[in-house]
Amino acid sequence: MPTTNERISEPRSSEVASPRRGRAHKTAAGAARRDELVMVAARHFRLKGFTATTMREIASDSGMQSGSPFYHFKSKKDLLFAVMEEGMHSALQGQEQVLATLSAEVPAWQCLHALALHHLRVLLLRPSNDFIAVMLYEQRALTEDDVKAIHRLRHRYEAPWREQLQVLEAQGRLRASASMTRLMFFGALHGTLTWYDSEQSLALEELATRFMHVFVSQPD
Amino acid sequence: MPTTNERISEPRSSEVASPRRGRAHKTAAGAARRDELVMVAARHFRLKGFTATTMREIASDSGMQSGSPFYHFKSKKDLLFAVMEEGMHSALQGQEQVLATLSAEVPAWQCLHALALHHLRVLLLRPSNDFIAVMLYEQRALTEDDVKAIHRLRHRYEAPWREQLQVLEAQGRLRASASMTRLMFFGALHGTLTWYDSEQSLALEELATRFMHVFVSQPD
DNA sequence: CCTACCGATCGGTAGG
């Protein structure tokens, strides 16, 4: 996928002066402060919502004064975008690692199972799983361009899903079309955010298997 | 179900003075104004979120002055609760009507199909479908007691689902346990809020059928 | 239900 868009790749190779939205820190300490802001913001945005969270809270919980986050981020919306964008980048990375461990001839059922398990971990495993709830619930607070950028990342994330589901569809092992199955599958997975309880519910491996049996017939 | 809780049933038989959270209007015009506030609020809460919506916008779009909504509702949170509570009441009523038209011996598959279709209509058909998106996305803005009241309504709403899914489970026609199937089913249905497009997608009847084939095997 | 208003808070900025 060489079609990375500019803003998404920009943070990794930029030298613009602060305040801005990317990572342009000369010092490791500066980058660490920025990362802390993103983490703290993700938690607050998830628990209280974007609008109900104040920059003052985020600053205070990051050990800063009220105006200091604006040294790292031009606006509150840019901080929200950073939460979603960096979350998606790390989820994409994790997914690629999972796929890399699979041999090339692994059956589609097993591959999709691995993708589902990884996604459940992204959704439910702390820490740093806050971003995805924020992404699912706070899209309307983004600018149009930022929504598009996030959608591009989500599309890349879904690419292997599309691929495996098409294989399974061709094998006659789906109960709806590949794209309909994908929409239902993600909907059901995202629903776990509202009911999964790590104390009382199944282990994620077992949960992923249950999902697979509902959406795909005949495991290999 | 005689276990209706006080606050839920209160609005229908109360005589307390305004401002309050129930319907205590002597005049039909007063009740109509209140209903308009609830409808307008639902739309705004859905499109912009609870916190980002101001009482002034709601007032203005309801043809009132900025302070007037507080004649009908003690607080913004009470208006949010009214949106969810009245939405759930009408959804419950609609569901009961659907069930009433079914004969007593209708097979479980058909009954669940009717429930799924009704739910898709509640989710996706305008007007007055805003409340459910608000309910799903804005729970954290409610007080603890209000969350409990809404959960009781949702539990009542899910009762016929539980019943039919248990029948289907006993018949060996589910791919996961009855409760797991219900959680996945609702998750997948709620996901339609993010992707269903009435212009391009299937008719809701057909969509309900596709859902049914994924979650339940062997239609009658 | 309107008028007029208050106290509090918030995103953001200048200047260092």
Next chain:
DNA sequence: CCTACCGATCGGTAGG
């Protein structure tokens, strides 16, 4: 990254 601050807005209220 801190200090000190501004302009704007907001939920809510008193009094009619």
